[in-house]
Amino acid sequence: MIAELENLTDSQVRYVAKLLKGADSVSQLVSELEERMVERPECPHCHSSLINRHGKVNKMQRYRCKNCGKTFVATTATPLARLRYKELWIDYIRCMLDSKALRKCADECGINLKTSFRWRHRFLALPSVLKATKLEGIIEADETLFPYSEKGSKQLTRQPRKRGMKAKKRGRSKEDWVPVLTVRDRAKNTYEAILPNITTTALHQELAGKLEKDSVLCSDGYKPYIALSAKNDLIHKRLDVAGGVQVIDKVFHIQNVNAYHSRLKAWIGRFHGVATKYLDHYLGWFRYMDTPENLNENKLFSIQQQLMGT
Ligand SMILES: [Zn+2]
Incomplete structure (x- = not known):
């Protein structure tokens, strides 16, 4: 095929070149930038010309600078980067679904750590508003505690806890722990606060109008749940797990909500502690991911489309 190229007319050569560069204007510009990188190699970070090829990201050649060690693609530090970014979002979301750490997501998408951080919170914010609006049938409610964290904040308002040191008081200590309420029915509709x-x-304000009348609320019997049930015409089942009562009449228990908490904690654990101010985002993302129907390409695509508009 290459030998044949010599027999082409000038306009045919231009046509082939166009085909090879890709149809849309962005792809063409990208391939021109890539050509320029071959002719005049330059690291966008330190301007060194000593660069190596370093795999591919999203069909783009990735390079690694021998001088500063940073990786980049031809569009790095050009206005085109923003356009290419939007195409990378879907890959980034995939990395997030795999619960990969910030740096890993950054490496796989060929973006820097700061961008990786910005994207994560932009994407995390989206499903945090998706919560159940109606819970019915057998409803399980329970709280779980997350350690209070100012991770990532430049100014701490309290003394940081030393590594390995346990929070002093377990339980409902306001300073060290953040309670998260999870209410989940057997259809897996989940509400969190x-x-x-x-x-x-607090329970009444949060759940007013969301609990269907005559539903059965299962809880550990903590007083506010009893009051909540009375106020909302719910039948209340008290599970005394510590006292050995884990199930009543074979169907009333809080095992689903407790299992949900275990999965949530295992997942959040992979991020090695999340800042309390972003906890809501992580909860939302987990609610989204814990529903297998949400984890398909179409749903991801629709999320991507919603993000495009932002
Ligand atoms: Zn460099």
């Missing part, structure tokens, strides 16, 4: 205190008023 970060509450400073689990009180009757």
Whole structure:
């Protein structure tokens, strides 16, 4: 085929070149930038000309600078980077679904760590608003605690906890722990809220209008749940797990919500502690991921489309 090229006319050569460069204007510009990188190699970070090829990202050649060690693609530090970025979002979301760490996501998508951080929170924010609006049938409610964290904040408002040191008081200590309320029915509709205190008023405000009348609320019997049930015409089943009552009448228990908490904690654990101010984002993302129907290309594509508009 290459030998044949010599027999082509000038316009045919231009046509072949166009085909090879790709149809849309962005791809053409990208391939021109890649050609330029071959002719005049230059690291966009330190301007060294000593660069190596370093795999591919999203069909683009990736390079690694021998001088500063940073990786980049031809569009790095050009206005085109933003356009290419949007195409990378879907890959980034995939990395997130695999619960990969910030740096790993950054490496796989060929973006820097700062961008990886920005994207994560932009993408995380989306499903945090997707919560169940109606819960019915057998409803399980329970709280779980997350350690209070100012991770990533430049100014700490309290003394950081030393590595390996356990929080002093377990339980409902406001300073060290953040209670998360999870309410989940057997159809897996899930509602979550970060509450400073689990009180009757807080529960009522959070769940008003969301619990279908005559449903059965299963809880550990903590008083606010009893009051909540009375106020919302719910039948209340008290599970005294510590006292050995784990199931009542074979169907009333809080094992689904507890299993949900275990999965949530195992997943969040992979991020090695999340800042409390972003906890809501992580909860939302996990709610989204814990529903297998959400994990397909179409759903991902629709998320991507929603993000495109932002
Ligand atoms: Zn460099």
